[in-house]
Amino acid sequence: xxxxxEPVPFAxxxxxxxxxxxxxxxxxxxxxxxxxxxxxxxxxxxxxGLVGSLVVGTPALTVDKPGSQPQQSQASQKN
Numbered sequence: 001x002x003x004x005x006e007p008v009p010f011a012x013x014x015x016x017x018x019x020x021x022x023x024x025x026x027x028x029x030x031x032x033x034x035x036x037x038x039x040x041x042x043x044x045x046x047x048x049g050l051v052g053s054l055v056v057g058t059p060a061l062t063v064d065k066p067g068s069q070p071q072q073s074q075a076s077q078k079n
Contacts (some may be wrong), residue, residue, distance in 0.1 A: 031039075
């Protein structure tokens with residue numbers, strides 16, 4: 001026939017990879033300064049919250065060795 005290996009209804013698929021558009025997309029709109037500052041502030045708040053939770057939670061995650069210091073109550077130290 002025409003040298004195509006595909007049926008005619010799917011011929012557009014074979015030609016689609018060769019098609020190049022000469023239409024360029026419109027340029028991206030720049031965000032207003034207030035919206036950009038708000039995004040930075042939100043990101044900074046999230047990062048500060050994560051760092052703060054690590055700082056506060058790290059002492060709770062440390063493993064104390066039970067034999068290193070004998071525990072004595074303050075009442076037993078006063079004679």
